[in-house]
Amino acid sequence: DTEVTQTPKHLVMGMTNKKSLKCEQHMGHRAMYWYKQKAKKPPELMFVYSYEKLSINESVPSRFSPECPNSSLLNLHLHALQPEDSALYLCASSPGGGPYTQYFGPGTRLTVL
Amino acid sequence: GESVGLHLPTLSVQEGDNSIINCAYSNSASDYFIWYKQESGKGPQFIIDIRSNMDKRQGQRVTVLLNKTVKHLSLQIAATQPGDSAVYFCAEKYSSASKIIFGSGTRLSIRP
DSSP: OOOEEEEOSEEEEOTTOEEEEEEEEOSOOSEEEEEEEOTTSOOEEEEEEETTEEEEEOSOOTTEEEEEEETTEEEEEEESOOGGGOEEEEEEEESSSSSOOOEEOOOEEEEEO | OBOOSTTSOEEEEETTSOEEEEEEOSOTTOOEEEEEEEOTTSOOEEEEEEETTOSEEEOSSEEEEEETTTTEEEEEESSOOGGGOEEEEEEEEOTTOSOOEEOOOEEEEEEO
């Protein structure tokens, strides 16, 4: 099973809302990632969790708050977002930090009104 | 047809022909390389990878070539099919690092 699942598939929220994106993998991977992708651009790394600890934060604004409740789950909590935060949010996982590929989920299409 | 680096964002290929997508990577210390395919509305899908101790690796209908001397990577798709239409990203990684660095992507379109 090389599947990473993400919910919801689509999300529309206002600038005052609080919402969460969820990601799950059951491949036993120990590294999990959040990416943001704008149209016609490559994915941009936001956060990396390694063994359930935050190891990289790519200077992401605090209105994005990641959480890794256990080795299979990754959340991204959203609060007071701006319209320019509208994008495809991708979760990925990999066995670890070595020469391993990252497996991506289908993404959550987020629209901020 | 052939794209010359990722500054040519679209490659148009006749169905049944071979496609060659090129990528110039940036870090000479990178030792692991990945090709991803991204269809519209979906997440990137792993196609094939190669480590720096190899110069060629073959998969099903796909071949990746690595030239470390000129920091160049290519993806060859044999007998291109309509289902191959997508954006293709190369990515590089320094093996002990957590991050992968994506190239800017090439859109492959198939002419019937």
